[in-house]
Amino acid sequence: MISLEKASHPLKGDVFVPGDKSISHRSIMFGALAEGTTEITGFLESADCLSTIDCFRKLGIIIDHSMRPTNGVPTITVHGKGLHGLTDTSSTLYTGNSGTTTRLMTGILAAQPFDSAITGDNSIEKRPMNRIIKPLTQMGADVSSMMGNGCAPLIIKGRRKLHGINYRNPVASAQVKSCILLAGLYADGDTVVYEPALSRNHSEIMLQSFGADIHNEIARDGSAAAILHPGMPLHGMKINVPGDISSAAYFIAAALMVPGSELLIRNVGINKTRCGILTVLKQMGADITLQNVNESGEPRADIFVKYSELHGNQNNRFEIGGKDIPTMIDELPMVAVLAATANFDTIIKDAAELKVKESDRIATVVDNLTAMGCDIEATDDGMIIHGGKPLHGTDINTHNDHRLAMSFAIASLAAEGTTRILDDACVNISYPSFFTDLQRLL
Numbered sequence: 001m002i003s004l005e006k007a008s009h010p011l012k013g014d015v016f017v018p019g020d021k022s023i024s025h026r027s028i029m030f031g032a033l034a035e036g037t038t039e040i041t042g043f044l045e046s047a048d049c050l051s052t053i054d055c056f057r058k059l060g061i062i063i064d065h066s067m068r069p070t071n072g073v074p075t076i077t078v079h080g081k082g083l084h085g086l087t088d089t090s091s092t093l094y095t096g097n098s099g100t101t102t103r104l105m106t107g108i109l110a111a112q113p114f115d116s117a118i119t120g121d122n123s124i125e126k127r128p129m130n131r132i133i134k135p136l137t138q139m140g141a142d143v144s145s146m147m148g149n150g151c152a153p154l155i156i157k158g159r160r161k162l163h164g165i166n167y168r169n170p171v172a173s174a175q176v177k178s179c180i181l182l183a184g185l186y187a188d189g190d191t192v193v194y195e196p197a198l199s200r201n202h203s204e205i206m207l208q209s210f211g212a213d214i215h216n217e218i219a220r221d222g223s224a225a226a227i228l229h230p231g232m233p234l235h236g237m238k239i240n241v242p243g244d245i246s247s248a249a250y251f252i253a254a255a256l257m258v259p260g261s262e263l264l265i266r267n268v269g270i271n272k273t274r275c276g277i278l279t280v281l282k283q284m285g286a287d288i289t290l291q292n293v294n295e296s297g298e299p300r301a302d303i304f305v306k307y308s309e310l311h312g313n314q315n316n317r318f319e320i321g322g323k324d325i326p327t328m329i330d331e332l333p334m335v336a337v338l339a340a341t342a343n344f345d346t347i348i349k350d351a352a353e354l355k356v357k358e359s360d361r362i363a364t365v366v367d368n369l370t371a372m373g374c375d376i377e378a379t380d381d382g383m384i385i386h387g388g389k390p391l392h393g394t395d396i397n398t399h400n401d402h403r404l405a406m407s408f409a410i411a412s413l414a415a416e417g418t419t420r421i422l423d424d425a426c427v428n429i430s431y432p433s434f435f436t437d438l439q440r441l442l
């Protein structure tokens, strides 16, 4: 449990957030499937990414952790064995709290010449897996839910011949897309995944750098395709992971909540498929500027945020929905908290996916904000936040959801009295040093 008080002064200074979680997972996975070594710097050493490392170690991949002798930079080295180098493991692979590990690994395991089983913690065992079982089955894989409830544990029978498919995913999901593409690396024909809007495309960018023949095509209406021609071997490479914009989001919001604040958040990934929070907050009047932009590979920049009074559009309201949602899906709990402190109504819609994250983030955000005194309603696909009512500190039940713990830690900065984050250790999932980094600014 951690207790926090209302901010007593503006937040000022530089912040370094840890490496991007999505990119860190992929660097281990693709490094394992590549020939030769992959050296990763900026890797996020959080529980989720360590679950990915653990799974690949069980599958026979050597992964070392060292300091670069030249500059002392922590480096992860993955000794890849190529697409066909994984070895049979007798134990069930355990993915902890990580949906990305569970879904992407299943795509890889579906193509192996051995049987396997995969599961995770209580939250993982409630999350929907039919969304990957269905396309993998169409490819010729044999993946089933052990309990028959469409959730993990998943049982994967190996030795299947996989075929390329054209798959139209009704929701924009990078986990589903990446799972299919990873199985597609082993298929006998092209795989195309269509989505209503482009979900985060870290897999496509990184697989291309590793040597795969893969690219995105975006139609005029914003719908997107990821197109993979299999057959190219992957080659080990050097990867420098940028800071995670999902972690930066907490400090961006903090600066916009505490009058007089100015924060410079350094070296953050600004891939367009992840930057919805910047676009939307700027439309609300936030003073956010990018410095030192580097566009090569995964783009990155320093983000400078100055406290600004936010405003709605017409009728003192602001609507967030449609194609912006996939580009800021993990930041919506933080945006909801920020919206509670603004003097207008915010409507979040088209975000039913929030219900199937680490917790049901519509219910858990609405319950905790209500407990803090906010006027907020849950809807079928989002929430309506009537901002401007004063917030007060209370006990926050995070349901072991890391993004809830961090969003409500930031809420405390604008709340009268004491806010207690009851199960604060869950920040280890994506940002182990979060509370230390926050305390430094208080």
Ligand code: S3P
Pocket: 021, 022, 023, 100, 172, 173, 174, 175, 176, 178, 200, 329, 330, 353
């Ligand atoms: C992720 C994709 C998103 C996101 C998750 C990480 C990824 O999930 O919410 O935190 O690394 O591919 P969905 O694919 O379910 O939208």
